[in-house]
Amino acid sequence: xxxxxxMFNQWITYxxxxxxFVFALALAWNLWKSKDPQESILYVVILIPFVLRLLRxx
Amino acid sequence: MFAHAYTILxxxxxxxxxxxxxxLSTELSMLASTVAGGVWHVFAWPGSGLRIFVPDNSLLRHIxxxxxxxxxxxxxxxxxxxxxxxxxxxxxxxxIVRRIVxxxxxxRVVCLLLLTLVMLIPGxxxxxxxxxxxxxxxxxxTVLSAMGVDxxxxxxxxxxxxxxxxxxxxxxxxxxMAAAGANLPYVGFNGPLVVLSVAGAVFSMFWLAGxxxxxxxxxxxxxxxxxxxxINGIRVAAPFVFLAALLLAGRVWPFDFPVIGLPMIFALSxxxxxxxxxxxxxxxxxLTRTVRNLLPLVGIMVVVxxxxxxxxxxxxxxxxxxxxxxxxxxxxxxxxxxxxPVSEGILQYAVAPLLGVPLxxxxxxxxxxxxxxxxxxxxxxxxxxxxxxxxxxxRAAVMELDFRGRYFGDFVKACLVPMAFVALCCTLFLIYSKxxxxxxx
Numbered sequence: 247x248x249x250x251x252x253m254f255n256q257w258i259t260y261x262x263x264x265x266x267f268v269f270a271l272a273l274a275w276n277l278w279k280s281k282d283p284q285e286s287i288l289y290v291v292i293l294i295p296f297v298l299r300l301l302r303x304x
Numbered sequence: 305m306f307a308h309a310y311t312i313l314x315x316x317x318x319x320x321x322x323x324x325x326x327x328l329s330t331e332l333s334m335l336a337s338t339v340a341g342g343v344w345h346v347f348a349w350p351g352s353g354l355r356i357f358v359p360d361n362s363l364l365r366h367i368x369x370x371x372x373x374x375x376x377x378x379x380x381x382x383x384x385x386x387x388x389x390x391x392x393x394x395x396x397x398x399x400i401v402r403r404i405v406x407x408x409x410x411x412r413v414v415c416l417l418l419l420t421l422v423m424l425i426p427g428x429x430x431x432x433x434x435x436x437x438x439x440x441x442x443x444x445x446t447v448l449s450a451m452g453v454d455x456x457x458x459x460x461x462x463x464x465x466x467x468x469x470x471x472x473x474x475x476x477x478x479x480x481m482a483a484a485g486a487n488l489p490y491v492g493f494n495g496p497l498v499v500l501s502v503a504g505a506v507f508s509m510f511w512l513a514g515x516x517x518x519x520x521x522x523x524x525x526x527x528x529x530x531x532x533x534x535i536n537g538i539r540v541a542a543p544f545v546f547l548a549a550l551l552l553a554g555r556v557w558p559f560d561f562p563v564i565g566l567p568m569i570f571a572l573s574x575x576x577x578x579x580x581x582x583x584x585x586x587x588x589x590x591l592t593r594t595v596r597n598l599l600p601l602v603g604i605m606v607v608v609x610x611x612x613x614x615x616x617x618x619x620x621x622x623x624x625x626x627x628x629x630x631x632x633x634x635x636x637x638x639x640x641x642x643x644x645p646v647s648e649g650i651l652q653y654a655v656a657p658l659l660g661v662p663l664x665x666x667x668x669x670x671x672x673x674x675x676x677x678x679x680x681x682x683x684x685x686x687x688x689x690x691x692x693x694x695x696x697x698x699r700a701a702v703m704e705l706d707f708r709g710r711y712f713g714d715f716v717k718a719c720l721v722p723m724a725f726v727a728l729c730c731t732l733f734l735i736y737s738k739x740x741x742x743x744x745x
Contacts (some may be wrong), residue, residue: 249473251495251562254646256560258564258568261568262565262567265379265567265571268591269379272591272594273595275592276596284328285599288329288331288603291371291606292599292602292603293609294368295368295371295372295378298368298372300371304368304369
């Protein structure tokens with residue numbers, strides 16, 4: 247694999263972290279705005295994999 | 305071991321039904337049954353060494369790990385739906401539909417074919433029938449109404465084409481989830497999926513909306529939203545051309561083009577929509593609305609991953625697989641067209657890894673073509689999206705088109721013939737999967 251391809255892949259990885267962050271932010275925003283308890287619980291559950299991925303724990 | 309797995313399965317089913325009785329949503333009911341099954345496993349089988357909170361081998365770790373199973377599918381789902389919502393908000397969808405009515409209103413066959421294509425695109429790109437209904441359903445419904453199609457048949461046509469769009473390639477979530485569970489690469493599905501879903505959508509549209517008058521241009525135009533000033537064919541087509549170019553580039557230059565992945569392709573295409581849009585788009589508002597609309601679907605994918613992990617951990621998944629793989633093929637061929645849609649109505653996407661994986665193992669073992677067989681099943685599943693208790697796409701179609709008739713007596717009844725056609729085609733694809741393997745290129 248040449249150097250430019252490695253660099254591209256690195257940028258794509260960063261892009262995925264950025265995308266995960268933006269989606270997590272939108273989920274957190276909706277969680278903050280939500281008034282339905284069932285909906286809020288579901289937002290928290292969905293946020294778990296997003297946050298763990300951002301923290302690079304998983 | 306068998307008794308243990310049976311007990312866990314019973315606990316999962318009982319807690320799910322109990323939670324539904326207590327009016328919990330399907331996603332939370334499934335989460336409750338997952339936790340119940342896991343806790344039961346820990347206490348009923350201490351020899352497994354599993355604990356609730358111990359870091360290395362804990363139930364909590366397994367549940368969280370399971371939540372990651374379909375993380376990539378969730379990213380695809382959100383990014384693709386965001387892309388389609390941006391196209392809609394920029395006036396692109398209204399522009400396309402108005403152009404179709406204006407150009408082809410006197411040619412009913414061409415008009416219906418193009419409307420079918422418009423219905424197929426959002427679902428094909430996002431893998432969600434609900435997205436197809438929410439983004440283009442109302443607009444296509446308005447044109448059908450102007451073409452003299454009554455409310456019942458119009459709603460049924462929107463539901464059936466939306467269901468087929470969810471099954472259409474490149475994104476078929478049932479096939480993706482089942483393939484991931486069976487360690488089968490999601491490659492070669494485009495051929496069989498396109499044949500089945502397009503045939504189903506075209507038949508449904510012509511069966512339900514084939515008769516009637518020529519579209520009343522004035523009435524249709526009056527009811528369709530006006531696209532913003534300055535929008536034109538190039539601005540509408542540019543994001544789709546960019547999307548198609550990125551999708552194809554990886555295949556044309558597999559060793560010279562980086563692997564971008566579908567979520568990033570949709571995210572980049574979304575940027576193109578924003579740049580090409582004639583109006584200033586409220587991007588953050590559209591994103592939060594998209595995420596809110598997708599909550600049940602993303603939620604079910606996260607929860608299903610955890611459920612599958614617990615079922616695999618406790619031996620229940622093996623038990624289900626064993627029970628499925630010892631069934632005679634003739635029995636499966638004669639019943640799958642009913643079992644799959646009904647199970648979809650109950651479990652939504654969860655049904656793909658639960659039933660799909662053992663069925664694929666069985667079909668592969670029997671020498672059938674696994675790709676064609678899974679494609680056929682993946683087109684049967686969305687037919688159940690109008691069935692209770694979930695009925696996500698059916699309810700969305702009824703609400704979006706403001707259908708006032710009886711849900712089962714009128715709407716579902718109108719869908720029966722197109723459903724039977726799709727079921728027949730899929731069953732034939734299952735039976736003759738080996739002979740049709742040339743489609744899986």
